[in-house]
Amino acid sequence: MAAPNNSRERSEVVLLCFFLGTLWETGTGQIRYSVPEETDKGYIVGNISKDLGLKSQELAEHGVRIVSRGKTQLFALNAKSGSLITAGRVDREELCAQSVLCLVNINILVEDRGKLFGIEIEVTDINDNAPKFQAENLEVKINEIAAPGTRFPLPEAVDPDVGVNSLQSYQLSPNHRFSLNMQTGDDGTINPELVLERALDREEEAAHHLVLTASDGGDPRRSSTVRIHVTVLDTNDNAPVFAQPVYRVKVLENVPPGTRLLTVTAADPDEGTNGKVTYKFRKINEKQSPLFQLNESTGEITTAKSLDYEDRSFYEMEIQAEDLGALLGRTKVLISVEDVNDNRPEVIITSLFNPVLENSLPGAVIAFLNVHDPDSGKNGQVVCYTPDNLPFKLEKAIDNYYRLVTWKYLDREKVSLYNISVMASDLGAPPLSTEIHIALHVADTNDNPPAFPHASYSAYIPENNPRGASIFSVTAHDPDSEENARVTYSLTEDTLQGAPLSSYISINSDTGVLYALQSFDYEQIRDLQLQVTASDSGDPPLSSNVSLSLFVLDQNDNAPKILYPAFPTDGSTGVELAPRSAEPGYLVTKVVAVDHDAGQNAWLSYHLLKASDPGLFAVGVHTGEVRTARALQDRDALKQSLVVAVQDQGQPPLSATVTLTVAVADSITDVLANLSTFESSANADGSGLTLYLVVAVAVVSCVFLAFVIVLFALRLRSCHRSCLFQAAGGGLAGVPASHFVGIDGVQAFKQTCSHEVSLTTDSGKSHVIFPQPNYADTLIIQESCEKKDPISTFIDFHECKDEGASVQVSSVLYFYF
Numbered sequence: 001m002a003a004p005n006n007s008r009e010r011s012e013v014v015l016l017c018f019f020l021g022t023l024w025e026t027g028t029g030q031i032r033y034s035v036p037e038e039t040d041k042g043y044i045v046g047n048i049s050k051d052l053g054l055k056s057q058e059l060a061e062h063g064v065r066i067v068s069r070g071k072t073q074l075f076a077l078n079a080k081s082g083s084l085i086t087a088g089r090v091d092r093e094e095l096c097a098q099s100v101l102c103l104v105n106i107n108i109l110v111e112d113r114g115k116l117f118g119i120e121i122e123v124t125d126i127n128d129n130a131p132k133f134q135a136e137n138l139e140v141k142i143n144e145i146a147a148p149g150t151r152f153p154l155p156e157a158v159d160p161d162v163g164v165n166s167l168q169s170y171q172l173s174p175n176h177r178f179s180l181n182m183q184t185g186d187d188g189t190i191n192p193e194l195v196l197e198r199a200l201d202r203e204e205e206a207a208h209h210l211v212l213t214a215s216d217g218g219d220p221r222r223s224s225t226v227r228i229h230v231t232v233l234d235t236n237d238n239a240p241v242f243a244q245p246v247y248r249v250k251v252l253e254n255v256p257p258g259t260r261l262l263t264v265t266a267a268d269p270d271e272g273t274n275g276k277v278t279y280k281f282r283k284i285n286e287k288q289s290p291l292f293q294l295n296e297s298t299g300e301i302t303t304a305k306s307l308d309y310e311d312r313s314f315y316e317m318e319i320q321a322e323d324l325g326a327l328l329g330r331t332k333v334l335i336s337v338e339d340v341n342d343n344r345p346e347v348i349i350t351s352l353f354n355p356v357l358e359n360s361l362p363g364a365v366i367a368f369l370n371v372h373d374p375d376s377g378k379n380g381q382v383v384c385y386t387p388d389n390l391p392f393k394l395e396k397a398i399d400n401y402y403r404l405v406t407w408k409y410l411d412r413e414k415v416s417l418y419n420i421s422v423m424a425s426d427l428g429a430p431p432l433s434t435e436i437h438i439a440l441h442v443a444d445t446n447d448n449p450p451a452f453p454h455a456s457y458s459a460y461i462p463e464n465n466p467r468g469a470s471i472f473s474v475t476a477h478d479p480d481s482e483e484n485a486r487v488t489y490s491l492t493e494d495t496l497q498g499a500p501l502s503s504y505i506s507i508n509s510d511t512g513v514l515y516a517l518q519s520f521d522y523e524q525i526r527d528l529q530l531q532v533t534a535s536d537s538g539d540p541p542l543s544s545n546v547s548l549s550l551f552v553l554d555q556n557d558n559a560p561k562i563l564y565p566a567f568p569t570d571g572s573t574g575v576e577l578a579p580r581s582a583e584p585g586y587l588v589t590k591v592v593a594v595d596h597d598a599g600q601n602a603w604l605s606y607h608l609l610k611a612s613d614p615g616l617f618a619v620g621v622h623t624g625e626v627r628t629a630r631a632l633q634d635r636d637a638l639k640q641s642l643v644v645a646v647q648d649q650g651q652p653p654l655s656a657t658v659t660l661t662v663a664v665a666d667s668i669t670d671v672l673a674n675l676s677t678f679e680s681s682a683n684a685d686g687s688g689l690t691l692y693l694v695v696a697v698a699v700v701s702c703v704f705l706a707f708v709i710v711l712f713a714l715r716l717r718s719c720h721r722s723c724l725f726q727a728a729g730g731g732l733a734g735v736p737a738s739h740f741v742g743i744d745g746v747q748a749f750k751q752t753c754s755h756e757v758s759l760t761t762d763s764g765k766s767h768v769i770f771p772q773p774n775y776a777d778t779l780i781i782q783e784s785c786e787k788k789d790p791i792s793t794f795i796d797f798h799e800c801k802d803e804g805a806s807v808q809v810s811s812v813l814y815f816y817f
Contacts, residue, residue: 030118030119031046031051031118031120033119033120033122034123035121036126037091037092037124037125037126038126038128041085041086041087041089043085044078044084045084045085046083046084047084048064048077048082048084048119052064052108052117055082062110062111062112064077065077065111066106066107066109067109067116067350067370074086074087074088074104074106084119092126093160095123096123098162098166101122103120104121105118105120105121107119107399107401109368118399125161126161127165127216127219129160129165130216131157131159131167131215131216131224132159132224133212133214133225134286137226138154138226138227139228140152141230141325142230143325143326143327144199144201144235145235147196147199148196148197148198149197150196151181151193151196152193152194152195153192154191154192154212155283156189157214158285158286164218165218166217167215169215170192170212170215171215172194173210175208176197176198177197177198177208178195178196180193180194180195181194181195192212192214194228200232202233205232207229208230209227210228210230211225211226211227211228212225212226213225231326233326238268238270238275238323238327239323240267240321240327242319242321242331243267245331245332246332246333247264247331247332247333248333248334249261249335250336251338253306253307253308253339253340253342254307255306257305257306258303258304261301262300262301263298264299264321266279266329268321270323270325274324275323276323277321277322278296278323279295279299279320279321280296280320281294281317281318281319281320282318282330283317284318288317290304292304292335294319299319307337308337309375310339310343310375312337314336314337315335316333316334317332317333317335318330319331319333339375339376340375341375341426341429343374343379343432345384345426345432345434346372346424347369347371347422348369348370349369349436349438350401352438353365353367354366354439355442355443356442357445358410358411358444360410361406361409362405362407362408362409363405363406365405366404366405366406366438366440367403367404367438368403369384369394369401369402369403369404369422371401371402371424373424373426378429381426381427382400383424383426383427384402386420386422387421390418390420391406391407391409392405392406412442412445412481413480416441416444416481417439417442419438419440420437420439420440421436421437423435444480444481444485445484446480446484446541448478448479448480450476450477450478450487450534451478452476457472457548458550459471459549459551460550460552460553461550461553462554463519463520464519464520464557466516466519467516468516469515470513471514472548472550473512473514474512474532474546474548476544476546480536484536485536487535488509488537489507489509490532490535491530491531492533492545494529504516504518505550507532514530522553523596525552526551526552528549529550530549530550531545532545532547532548554597554598554601555597555650556601556650556652558654559595559654559655560595560647560648560655561594562591562593562646562656563592563594564591565591565658575662576589577665578632578662578665579632579666580664580665580666582631584628584629585628586627587626588617589625589626589662590623591624591644591660593606593624593656597648601649604622604624604646604647605646605649606622606623606624606645606646607644608642608643608644609643609644610643611640611642612637612639612642615629616628616630617640624644626642626644626660632664638664638665639661639662639663640662640664641661642660642661643658643659644657644660645657646658
C-alpha cells in the first residue's frame with residue numbers, strides 16, 4: 001500500500017509520534033504511599049490523580065491503569081475520585097513474613113502519554129496476631145536429683161507481627177518450686193527457660209502443673225498459653241550432647257521428595273536405657289514442618305515435599321535430643337536452598353493497541369510487554385526479541401517493560417493479520433525460553449475501488465420471460481474490509497425506445513442481480529446495452545463501471561400462420577377443383593404459411609395429416625404444394641377432404657392445420673350431376689351433426705336445384721347465351737377446373753370464368769348475381785367464356801334463416817345449398 005498522500009494528515013501524524021516519543025524519553029518519578037494492613041476493600045491509599053498531575057475525570061481518557069505483575073491485584077484505581085484504593089484484604093504477614101519493612105511496588109501506565117510511574121506502598125503492621133505455641137500441652141521430665149538452679153528450655157511462642165506487636169514477654173503461673181527465666185538470642189528472639197528453685201522429691205510429689213503465658217506489646221495486648229506438665233523422674237545425671245552446635249547444609253531446589261539432607265547425632269555417656277537418645281523438632285515454623293521429616297531414632301533429616309527457591313531460599317530449625325531420663329540437648333540446623341534454572345521467563349501483555357490502521361506511520365506503538373523470570377542471577381536475566389521478517393521490533397522501556405512498535409508501513413490488502421511471536425530467553429544453563437503470540441489485526445482504510453473480474457459481460461434472456469425474472473448477476477470485489485468493502489450496484493440511466501431503461505431492467509443494489517421488469521418480445525427488442533456501476537461505502541466512496549450486453553433469445557411462441565387458402569368472411573372453406581384428366585403431379589393448390597419467429601423456430605414443414613383417399617394426393621414437405629399422387633379415376637369420389645398441417649421446428653414445435661376440400665370433376669356440370677352423391681358424402685363426413693342440420697341441408701339442396709333449373713331456363717331464352725352453356729350443349733360441361741368453397745352442410749362452387757356471380761340475402765330474400773367477368777385467378781382456366789352482359793336473377797328464399805348475410809366475391813361463382 002502506498003504511503004498516505006495527504007501532506008497535512010502526514011504532518012499531524014508525525015507531530016503526534018514526535019510528541020509520544022518525547023513522552024517516552026521523559027524519566028519517571030517514584031511515588032510512595034503507606035497503608036496499614038487488614039484495611040477494608042476501598043480504603044484510600046493516596047490521591048494518584050493529583051500526584052500524576054491529572055484531573056480525576058481524566059484518568060479514563062488518558063488510559064491510566066495499573067500494570068503490576070501478579071495474579072492478585074492488591075490495589076485498584078477509583079476513576080471517579082482519582083484515588084488509589086485497596087482491592088481487597090492486605091495481609092502484611094503474608095506478603096513480607098517477619099520483615100520489619102514491608103514494601104509493595106506497582107506500576108501505573110498512562111497509555112496516551114506512553115509513560116510508566118513506579119509506586120511504592122509500605123504496608124504497616126497492626127497487632128492482628130496473638131503469640132501462638134505449637135502445642136497446647138507440654139510435658140517436661142525432670143530428674144529428682146536435679147540441683148536447684150537447673151534450667152529447662154521451654155517451647156517458644158511465635159508471633160508473625162513485628163515491632164511492639166510481636167512477642168514481648170512470658171509469664172509463669174505462681175508456684176513454690178519453679179521460676180521463669182528469659183534469654184534473648186542473637187537474632188532478638190526471647191527463649192523461655194524453666195528454672196528449678198527448690199529440690200524435687202518424686203516420692204513426695206511426682207508431678208507438677210504449670211501454665212506458661214506468652215504476651216505481645218500491642219494495643220490491645222494479645223496472649224496465648226500452654227499447659228506444662230512436669231514429671232519427676234528417677235536419677236539420670238548425663239544429658240545428650242550434639243556433635244555440632246550448628247549444622248549447615250545446601251540443597252538444590254529440584255531435589256525429589258525423600259532426599260536425605262543430613263544426619264544429626266547426639267551422644268549420651270550414660271549407660272543402658274539412660275543413654276538411649278530420641279530426636280524431635282523443637283523449634284520449626286508451621287509452614288516448614290510439612291517440608292521436612294526427622295527420623296526420631298537416627299536423626300536423619302529428609303525432604304518430605306519439593307522445595308522451591310522462589311518460595312523460600314533459607315530454613316532454620318532446632319533439633320532436640322532427649323534420653324529416657326528426660327535430659328535434653330539442642331542443636332540448630334540451617335538449610336540453604338540453591339536456585340536452579342527451573343522457571344521459564346514470563347511475558348505479560350500489559351497493553352495492546354489492536355487493531356492498527358494500515359496507514360500508520362513507522363514507530364507506532366502496538367503493545368507494552370512485561371518480562372519477568374523468578375529465578376536468580378543469570379537464571380533470572382532475560383533477553384527479549386521478535387522475528388526479523390516482520391515489520392515490528394521491540395524497544396526497551398523501563399525496568400522489565402518493553403514496547404512493540406512498527407518499523408515500516410503496513411498494507412491490510414497484503415497482510416490483514418499478523419501473528420507476532422515474542423520470544424523471551426534467560427541466561428541460565430541450559431537456557432529456558434518462552435514464546436507468546438500476538439494476533440494483530442490491521443484496520444482497513446478505503447484505498448481500493450471495487451473491481452469487476454471482466455471488462456464486459458454478455459447475458460442472454462429468452463423472450464416472453466416472466467416479469468421479475470432474474471437475468472444475470474454481476475459481482476465486484478473490493479479488497480478493503482467492512483464498510484470500505486460493502487459494494488452497492490446501480491445502473492447508468494439511459495433510454496430504450498423512448499422509455500427509461502429503468503422501466504425495463506432493475507438491479508439489486510446489494511447482490512448485483514439484474515431483474516426484468518417487463519416481458520421482452522424478440523420481434524420488438526433484440527438486444528440492450530447496459531452499464532453497471534459498483535460503489536463502495538467508504539469515505540470518500542470509490543467506484544468502477546462495467547458494460548453489459550443483454551441479448552433477447554427467440555422462443556417458439558408464434559404458431560405458423562396460414563395465408564392461403566384464406567377463409568371466406570362468411571365462414572365457408574375454400575374448395576379446389578381437380579379435373580379427372582389430371583396426370584400424376586398435377587398442381588391442385590398450394591398452402592402458403594409464415595412464422596414470425598426466427599431461426600429454426602420459423603422453419604416450416606408441410607404434412608398431410610388426413611385424406612379421404614390417402615393415396616390420391618401428396619403435399620410437398622418444404623413447398624406446401626398439393627399435387628396428385630396418381631391419375632384420377634372414375635371411381636374416385638367427387639369430394640376429397642384433405643387436412644394439411646404446417647409445423648415449425650421449435651422446441652416444442654407449434655403447428656397449424658387447414659382443411660382443403662377438392663372436387664374431382666372435369667366441369668361444373670359433372671359436379672351438379674353428382675350433387676346427390678356429394679351430398680351423401682358430405683352427410684357421411686358430418687355424421688356427427690344433429691338431425692336438424694341434416695334436414696336443413698336437404699331443404700337447401702332442393703331449393704338450390706330449383707334455382708339452377710330456373711336459371712338454366714332463363715339463360716336458354718336469353719339472347720345472350722353464356723359460353724358456359726354453349727360448351728356443354730346447354731349444360732355446364734365446358735367449365736374448366738375451378739375452386740370449390742364450402743362448409744359442412746353448406747357447399748358452393750367457385751368457378752373461374754368470364755362471369756362474376758354472387759349470392760346475397762336482403763330483407764329475407766336471396767339473390768344470385770352474375771357481374772362482369774374477371775380473370776385474376778392464379779390457376780389456369782382450360783376453357784374461356786364469352787363476355788356477355790350480366791344477367792341478374794332474383795329468387796326468393798323464404799326458407800333461408802340467415803338474414804343479413806351477404807357474400808360477394810370477384811371472379812368467383814358461389815352456389816349455396
